[in-house]
Amino acid sequence: MTHPFDFYAAPGPMTTPGALAPFLSDLPHNVPALVHVVQGLLIHVFWAGRYGVELDDARRGEVQLRAVDRQLQRILELDPRPLAETRDPACRLVGNCRDFSVMLTTMLRAQGVPARARCGFGAYFEPNHYEDHWVVEYWHAAENRWVLVDAQLDELQQRVLGIDFDPLDVPRDQFITGGRAWRMARAEGADPAAFGIHDMSGLWFIRGNLVRDVAALNKVELLPWDIWGLAYVEGGDEALSDEDMAALDDMAALSGGDVAEFDRLRALYEVDSRWRVPRTILSFTGPEPVSIDLGLS
Template structure:
């Protein structure tokens, strides 16, 4: 394992930095299961709210636009000033989406010195024979000497509703497909790109966007799911005609593991088309 990679992912980035609310993490559990429970007690998914019996106003739905963990913690405290470890009732949980579960858990893990990163890709457990746009967390298990995928969004209710059969604290690699894997599989005609996406959005253009999001997240720039800039595409034709070699390279770097960590960082530092302002 590359020591540089572990040191990098152990530290906060500009999105997960808790800033003025860093002390709120001090009394949290120091193990993954406990931190996942804390995250689940702080957030409610915008697309699942009604299934929980919660009606959201437009003002509350807008909370999914909070980009940085510091801003999320500020809103969490405004909704309910109790310590973070105390689960909130649904009505006072921050409204977020899968990306927010992933980044908030990463922030907590990094605060405890555990290397962590958010991954953007596709979940195989939401619809049969479909791969839905999704984010999860990935942390380095020193005991197992491997990166472990965690889906903090999957509480007991969602697991029962989706009838999942795996442990969300160790998501199998065939159940969460990182974006680079999906891109390369579809480029090689091993998968149908129309099976990847969300709602009425799917195809190579969508997968391509997630490749960029995942690559930037590996560089600790965790975008919002709808951020759209640089080498992303808006049509199938554009997805397969403009800067395709760059997307292939980003996909391979995202899959390569930490042996190419320095190459991943160098690509981010030197490829101006990837830059934005999170």
Template sequence: MPTPAPQEVAVYISHTRITDPGSMSAAYRGLPDDIEDLVQVTQGLLLHVHWAQRYGVTPSEEQKGHVQARLVSRILEIVMDLDGSPLTIPRPLERRFYGNCRDYSVLLSSILRSKGVPARARCGFGTYFRPDHYEDHWVCEYWNGERWVVVDAQLDELQRGRLKVDFNTLDLPKGRFVNASEGWLRCREGGEDPDKFGIFDMRGLWFIRGNLLRELAACNDAEMLPWDVWGLMTDDIGDGSLAERYALLDRVARALVEGDEAKITSLYRDEPGLSVPKEMIVAGQ
């Protein structure tokens, strides 16, 4: 049995609408308990759509559409429709779910929560994809009884080799992954260049702001898609000046960096422009 977690951590055991496997929960039966084994299971079911060609696979248009699956239950439906084998059986590359870093992180979080282990997906930036750059990325955190352990479930042997990774991706050293909240404060208060944060041709403080709200939402039961947009992600939403809105986002970032669960919850609940509209979650599939 997992070690009982502190109250502020235990909230990450119950499923969210996103992580709930729903009618697909039976697929989790027989899964291993060890984190390394669970990451291997996840990697055997998914293939990152933007890495596919490095594996010698060209995704079809249908496969490219897998990333629109918002709910873990839908991810599992696609996985099992493609191959009905137990989840412990790695799928051939052409019969995998073609997802992205968010999908690896949310699926692993779902499996861990189903085992009674506090887990959550975190939105931010990886430092190990390009030199002197913070790449848009998601990871999974789980509570090991003493602390939050950061896991990059996406990085399999091929990717670790291509990226020349020389650290433990099952327990990322501090600073390898930068939560969006930390990135926001580095740029707002620490003099870091916002243009180092992003992906493809998208970069800057506006991009960090979007990931900051996604990080906040993911810590409040709403692990959204990387391209979902709402509220203060845009400059023309809400009352008050842009400076006032940025001051609010500074408060959000500090609460997340400090791990102040009460503030994380109250800010999301009470401040306009922060919470995900219910219809965006209800419409998820």
């Protein structure tokens, strides 16, 4: 099979810049500088007011852009200058934590650096709560380890949130992957209600993030409200079979540690439709889910 470093150093369907690849060629070749670039291109939909930006519905709709080529196209429509030039907050692409993470992942992969977006929960947004969140995990060759980076946390957000760690090296107890969260709730006594966002929480929410994290580990980084397979089971948790629960436990063990067990996780993803992202998914773009054709082969 493909070596993990080779796999994660190449783009996937959501991180392929396509015809806009030349715009990535003159970006800096170090993580701190790339994070700064990302922060100058995107504004978080929930934080816009903190930057003095009032969003209308059309601008909020930019969070529905999945693929980086579409995101880059919109970024350049808003401001055609080179990507390394910081935009005024009102001229940045509206996104969320997933988009900050996928954009940084794209830039790192374009430079041949193994990188992957991770879906899970941040422990640093509210006390005694694990907030729905995405970060980047990249291979630090000099230190021989995978490092977590929160590309969303600029100086303003660090100050507001009282962050006391380096966002360029997020501690493993501060970002909890979907698989780790599943194990905490299933086997370690953690309260499932502590995991979620807004008024949504529970084991079902953790399950969704586990499924999305597995997809991201297979380089299909979808939106936080996209659902398929085990992420969407009619009847909820009570409708899951013993076989489904065993599959979730197994995948959580494979994906939840500091370094995912690459070969087995990839093999299970390829053959099990409960995990593999199909061409057509459902997405909660509004109160009711809509069918989305991803165009995947």
